[in-house]
Amino acid sequence: xASPVVRSFDTGAATHVGKVxxxxxxxxxxxxxxxxxxxxxxxxxxxxxxxxxxxxxxxLKLIEPQATAADLLTACENHVALANQRLKEIGxxxxxxxxxxxxxxxxxxxxxxCVWSGDSRIYIVRAGTILQLSxxxxxxxxxxxxxxxxxxxxxxxxxxxxVTRAIGILEEPELxxxxxxxxxxxxxxxxxxxxxxxxxxxxxLARVSSRPAQKACDTLLSLALERGGIxxxxxxxxxxxxxxxxxxxxxxxxxxx
Numbered sequence: 001x002a003s004p005v006v007r008s009f010d011t012g013a014a015t016h017v018g019k020v021x022x023x024x025x026x027x028x029x030x031x032x033x034x035x036x037x038x039x040x041x042x043x044x045x046x047x048x049x050x051x052x053x054x055x056x057x058x059x060l061k062l063i064e065p066q067a068t069a070a071d072l073l074t075a076c077e078n079h080v081a082l083a084n085q086r087l088k089e090i091g092x093x094x095x096x097x098x099x100x101x102x103x104x105x106x107x108x109x110x111x112x113x114c115v116w117s118g119d120s121r122i123y124i125v126r127a128g129t130i131l132q133l134s135x136x137x138x139x140x141x142x143x144x145x146x147x148x149x150x151x152x153x154x155x156x157x158x159x160x161x162x163v164t165r166a167i168g169i170l171e172e173p174e175l176x177x178x179x180x181x182x183x184x185x186x187x188x189x190x191x192x193x194x195x196x197x198x199x200x201x202x203x204x205l206a207r208v209s210s211r212p213a214q215k216a217c218d219t220l221l222s223l224a225l226e227r228g229g230i231x232x233x234x235x236x237x238x239x240x241x242x243x244x245x246x247x248x249x250x251x252x253x254x255x256x257x
Contacts (some may be wrong), residue, residue: 009240021231032238060104101163115175
């Protein structure tokens with residue numbers, strides 16, 4: 001008989017419309033059983049942002065368990081492409097443009113992969129430090145990379161909310177991908193820009209490092225709302241604790257004989 005799978009991920013998620021917007025155009029997905037988590041943020045200034053983000057997340061919900069990390073990545077890319085096609089079809093039928101950013105984390109076979117388009121972010125918290133794994137696809141980030149403006153100037157740049165990539169805008173989705181090994185104790189944060197507008201990276205680090213996943217999400221959401229909540233706010237936190245979970249499972253097994 002096959003050995004039972006040890007669940008290695010402590011996952012939390014929270015979303016809120018914020019204090020200014022009337023609709024929550026963020027959507028998220030939590031599927032630790034197949035190693036997939038995602039946040040999609042409907043684009044401001046475009047019609048039906050909530051529909052756009054839901055369409056992407058609904059497509060990712062259809063991914064079946066995959067045998068390998070490579071298969072999971074391929075399935076994710078294929079389903080994002082299907083969502084992109086669906087958004088184009090809806091847009092043509094309604095005479096509107098639908099788009100949403102996407103940030104997805106995949107975990108399989110001891111590795112992670114980040115897949116993103118737009119300015120929703122993915123962070124890793126490892127060994128007491130925080131690193132942004134995704135790179136914002138925004139006009140202001142391109143100006144920083146070109147040396148046209150500094151990071152300090154970017155904080156007050158008037159067009160800082162202009163994204164340069166999103167799902168549903170072009171005929172084929174533009175995705176960026178990065179990957180690396182999963183280490184015991186790693187934590188990941190996936191969030192819409194409604195969080196990072198109000199909460200600095202160091203503040204995210206402090207709250208994720210010291211709390212269970214759901215408590216970390218709730219605390220970060222509350223902080224963003226306390227500071228104005230000018231946009232929809234969504235955050236997903238994932239703790240990777242394979243050794244701790246394995247030991248815990250063994251203790252439970254011994255207790256019940």
